[in-house]
Amino acid sequence: MKIVLAGNSVRTGLIKSFFENEGFEVLLAGTPKEAKASSDGYPVIIVGSSVIPGFLIDDGYAQRVIAGLEPKAPAVMLLDRETETPSFIWDLVLKRAVGIAAGKRHVYVLARSVRTEFPGLERSYSKARAHGVTFIKYEKVSVVQNDAVSAVMIDDGVMTLEIETPLLVDCAYTEDRSVLEYAEALRLHTYDGGLINADRWFLSPGRTSRRGVYYIDAGLAMSAQLEKILLSIADEIRLMAEMDVGPAAKIDPRKCAFCYTCFRLCPHGALYPDDSAVSMSVRHNYCSGCGICVSACPANAIELTERSEASGKRQTDHSKGTVAFCCENSAAIAARTVLPDNCVNVIPIPCGGSIRASQIAAALREYERVIVAVCNDGACKHFDGNKLASRQVERIREELASINIDPQRIMYIQLSHAMPNVMHNMVDNERNRAL
Amino acid sequence: MIVAERKPLNDIIQMVRPYKKLLIAACGTCVTVCMAGGEKEALELSSLLGLADGLEDKEIIVRTIQRQCDREFILESDEDIRAADAVISMGCGAGVQFIAELYPSKRIIPALNTKFIGVNRDVGYWTEMCQGCGNCLLDRTAGICPVSRCSKSIFNGPCGGSSGGRCEIDPDLECAWQLIYERLKVQDRLDTLTETIPPRDWSSNRDGGPRRVRKSSVSPEVGK
Amino acid sequence: MTDNMKASPVTHSDVSLEYTSGLEREFGSGEFVVTAEIGPPRGADASHVEKTACSLRGFVHAANVTDNQTAIVRMSSIAAAYIGQTCGVETIVQMTCRDRNRIAIQSDLLGAYALGLRNLLCLSGDHQSFGDHPQSKNVFDIDSIQLIRLAADMKNDGVFANGKKGKNMPKFFIGATINPFADPEELQLIRLRKKIEAGARFIQTQAVYDIDRFEKWMEKVRRLGIHKEAYIQAGILVNKSLRSIEMTRKVSGMCIPDSLIERMRKAENAQEEGVAIALELIGRLRRIEGLSGIHIMAVGWESIVPTIVREAGLMQ
Numbered sequence: 001m002k003i004v005l006a007g008n009s010v011r012t013g014l015i016k017s018f019f020e021n022e023g024f025e026v027l028l029a030g031t032p033k034e035a036k037a038s039s040d041g042y043p044v045i046i047v048g049s050s051v052i053p054g055f056l057i058d059d060g061y062a063q064r065v066i067a068g069l070e071p072k073a074p075a076v077m078l079l080d081r082e083t084e085t086p087s088f089i090w091d092l093v094l095k096r097a098v099g100i101a102a103g104k105r106h107v108y109v110l111a112r113s114v115r116t117e118f119p120g121l122e123r124s125y126s127k128a129r130a131h132g133v134t135f136i137k138y139e140k141v142s143v144v145q146n147d148a149v150s151a152v153m154i155d156d157g158v159m160t161l162e163i164e165t166p167l168l169v170d171c172a173y174t175e176d177r178s179v180l181e182y183a184e185a186l187r188l189h190t191y192d193g194g195l196i197n198a199d200r201w202f203l204s205p206g207r208t209s210r211r212g213v214y215y216i217d218a219g220l221a222m223s224a225q226l227e228k229i230l231l232s233i234a235d236e237i238r239l240m241a242e243m244d245v246g247p248a249a250k251i252d253p254r255k256c257a258f259c260y261t262c263f264r265l266c267p268h269g270a271l272y273p274d275d276s277a278v279s280m281s282v283r284h285n286y287c288s289g290c291g292i293c294v295s296a297c298p299a300n301a302i303e304l305t306e307r308s309e310a311s312g313k314r315q316t317d318h319s320k321g322t323v324a325f326c327c328e329n330s331a332a333i334a335a336r337t338v339l340p341d342n343c344v345n346v347i348p349i350p351c352g353g354s355i356r357a358s359q360i361a362a363a364l365r366e367y368e369r370v371i372v373a374v375c376n377d378g379a380c381k382h383f384d385g386n387k388l389a390s391r392q393v394e395r396i397r398e399e400l401a402s403i404n405i406d407p408q409r410i411m412y413i414q415l416s417h418a419m420p421n422v423m424h425n426m427v428d429n430e431r432n433r434a435l
Numbered sequence: 436m437i438v439a440e441r442k443p444l445n446d447i448i449q450m451v452r453p454y455k456k457l458l459i460a461a462c463g464t465c466v467t468v469c470m471a472g473g474e475k476e477a478l479e480l481s482s483l484l485g486l487a488d489g490l491e492d493k494e495i496i497v498r499t500i501q502r503q504c505d506r507e508f509i510l511e512s513d514e515d516i517r518a519a520d521a522v523i524s525m526g527c528g529a530g531v532q533f534i535a536e537l538y539p540s541k542r543i544i545p546a547l548n549t550k551f552i553g554v555n556r557d558v559g560y561w562t563e564m565c566q567g568c569g570n571c572l573l574d575r576t577a578g579i580c581p582v583s584r585c586s587k588s589i590f591n592g593p594c595g596g597s598s599g600g601r602c603e604i605d606p607d608l609e610c611a612w613q614l615i616y617e618r619l620k621v622q623d624r625l626d627t628l629t630e631t632i633p634p635r636d637w638s639s640n641r642d643g644g645p646r647r648v649r650k651s652s653v654s655p656e657v658g659k
Numbered sequence: 660m661t662d663n664m665k666a667s668p669v670t671h672s673d674v675s676l677e678y679t680s681g682l683e684r685e686f687g688s689g690e691f692v693v694t695a696e697i698g699p700p701r702g703a704d705a706s707h708v709e710k711t712a713c714s715l716r717g718f719v720h721a722a723n724v725t726d727n728q729t730a731i732v733r734m735s736s737i738a739a740a741y742i743g744q745t746c747g748v749e750t751i752v753q754m755t756c757r758d759r760n761r762i763a764i765q766s767d768l769l770g771a772y773a774l775g776l777r778n779l780l781c782l783s784g785d786h787q788s789f790g791d792h793p794q795s796k797n798v799f800d801i802d803s804i805q806l807i808r809l810a811a812d813m814k815n816d817g818v819f820a821n822g823k824k825g826k827n828m829p830k831f832f833i834g835a836t837i838n839p840f841a842d843p844e845e846l847q848l849i850r851l852r853k854k855i856e857a858g859a860r861f862i863q864t865q866a867v868y869d870i871d872r873f874e875k876w877m878e879k880v881r882r883l884g885i886h887k888e889a890y891i892q893a894g895i896l897v898n899k900s901l902r903s904i905e906m907t908r909k910v911s912g913m914c915i916p917d918s919l920i921e922r923m924r925k926a927e928n929a930q931e932e933g934v935a936i937a938l939e940l941i942g943r944l945r946r947i948e949g950l951s952g953i954h955i956m957a958v959g960w961e962s963i964v965p966t967i968v969r970e971a972g973l974m975q
Contacts (some may be wrong), residue, residue, distance in 0.1 A: 020442040117621075125513065254475065255463065255499070257463060257464065257467040257468050257473070259467065259468040261470075261558060264558050265558065297472055298468065298470045298473040298475050298476065299463060299467045299468045299473045299475065299499075300472075300473070300474040300475045300478065301474075355655040356475070356479075357479050358475065358481075358482045361479060361482030361483050361485075362482045362485075363484060364482075364486055365482070365485055365486060399444055399483055400445060400486070401442050402445060402481075403444050403445060403448065403483070403486070403487045403488065405486055405487075432617065438841075442781075486906060506954065536737045586786055586797075586800070587756075587757070587783055587784075587786060587797065587799045588797075588799045588802075589783060589799065589802040589803075590802055590805070591802050591803075591804040591805065591850070592802070592850075592855060593836070593841075593846070593850075594783040594802075594803070595782075595783065595836060595838045595841065596783075596785070596786070597841065598841060598842070599842065603785075603786065603789075604786045604788045604789070610770070612846075613843070613846075616843065616846045625845075625849075628846070628849050629849055629852070629853065631804055631808065631853050631857060632805075632854070633805065633808075634800070634805045634809070634820060635801075637800065
């Protein structure tokens, strides 16, 4: 099986060996252009090399340093000095802080702001606090070096504090900017200087916004994390190869006006211009059947095939009243726990972004009320699907208002699969209104 | 390409009220790409009309004509056009007129306002680039058209209202002459600006009357 | 004032084709020229124009008559300029390119000259979206520089815009406007030269509040020798209230130092302060080398012009 390793990290060799040992044939792509060309059909692993302080990732080295310190002397870990510290570095910092504090040492973690998006980070903070780690949010900080001791002056905007410490860890992290060039070439979603994970429910390191495209930060090479990540990627690649997945989105080349709208909006980079068919085509490996392209296509040239079986069919069928278009990743699941005995008809959709204004308008001819229920901001599996839904709803409301139809006949709610109460309240209101 | 925008719903409703059987004719080319009159918009219009007060009894069907500026495509929907009381064309002004010409006794209703010849800057965003003046001088202005992109079509610009690179009539509008100046600077051709461009011959524009273009190598001698 | 400017009314029958611009003569004599503005009324009453013109007589060398300024319909500038001139004030006809094609422009120029008008200020004109008829078609058949050239060709070669010779062609003293603070500066200077090359012989600037900045601009102008090719007048706007100066600031391309706004804000009598500021600005402007005069814009407050002229010691 072929995979593509992209990037020019010094660790590429190490990672190449790993995959060869796992039985893959590894092709190298040294430039973003090569990566783009070779990504057609093969899984791609982008290897970046950010510079992470050894103290944070090399356990052995860290132990030696700590052992050599005066007992009881405090330690200071300094973050955000030049740039904001990303979540995964916070993860390393907190683990190390606990390690230092376990030696009955006072640890101060200085930062401008606190990050929490990384999985398990909240727990890590609590654990650190329990071990006596103090977090200080600063506005200005200055350091004066006196031999082996650093005098750290902290100004939090209200008062100043000075700490003397023999262990000042500068947790500055230098990210590999070349990774962003690869991200652009492979049309990956990026945010906050990092590559976003594909499946927001299961935020696992290594995944990116595109299926079959992975990202490894070789700066983590010295930590145990790396091998775990590589193994999980290898497993997933093998699994994907074994799955026989037909295309979820299908394009009618006779209708396609080749306007590139679906290409631009597809969150998974699954669409590509096919010269031989003179229309846009779908790479079935990458298509997740979200239906955003279906909604976006101005020529109505795309449809979802049977892979997303649940979509489009009504789960329950009560006459008149209310219909709810529910995102199958959140609302549809929540609906199952509350709705069987209610007067709301549920239509699951693969993603909020797949809803079309014409669907809503058509539904209004049959039902008194239409609910569009999608995921919370930041939780959409397809990134901005919920926002696309919101804009469609806004637009159709404006059209309705212009012909004197109550725009509030369409309700828009956001919830997660674990928030059935939102659904419940909405439905209760509907029931009371119907009475 | 041609960029258009759908008329407000109420305007369309007023025009279709007297008719029972309606055919909404989408156009599969320019207006599909600019998201104004493609099949998706036509289906949407159909649903919205169905919701409007007093239009519930109308029979509305939707058909997509690949291009409303070529006769053969229109004729593919001949049966449906004949069967309808009125045709709502979602094509540009040319398309609407062409259908009307082929079916002179049929009421053809324009659903769009045709705006300009322009380009797609981003998803859902188009800007005017060309006005079809018939006498292109883009080489003199570094590829930026003063006729279509300067609010006053000035040939020796900018005017005194250009400020911060913006046009006086709209701060979101870039001053075309500022753009021309910047680009000429990049190309090291600022001396072009010291030459005064003389008054334009507007007869090549629509000012000279409705225009025709004939490709003599293939066009029939006399003809439609 | 020279003797060409009669204190008694001047009608078209008093004026021959040989009568030339008094304003041009004033500039030529080295006099520090003072001009002001007459805004025509939004109606057909000639007496409004007569009153304003009469109040300016003796206090200015000439007065601009605006042409549907800010695209709001007003009495035709040619008609109003003629009326003004019959009151003994030489007028400067302002002509924009927004409302007329070249046929109408040439026709109007012939008519204006026949009526005895001798000075022409060529402008692009504010876009119609600013005015009270934003639905109108915008003409802009030619732009302001092409207009200057058109008028200059009539004067110098006796030809119409199509190159054909005419009879008794008008020989206007042609002017243009410039905004010294518009950006990019390089481009604006290129335009200024183009206007002069096309035939502009006097230039009125946009209202100046920042003298330091204006002085720097005049330095560049002098270095390029422009002040020798055309007479430059600095524009002065007299504000009568804080609101007025704040509104002025909003106009694009205006450069007003904060200190002046503060003075208007803190002043006990805003009108007096507005006049004081204008007098200070005039005082400094008079000393700038290469400046041939000033143009006083007291829109909606034409009555203050005589006071300003007197207190600034102009027109002695």
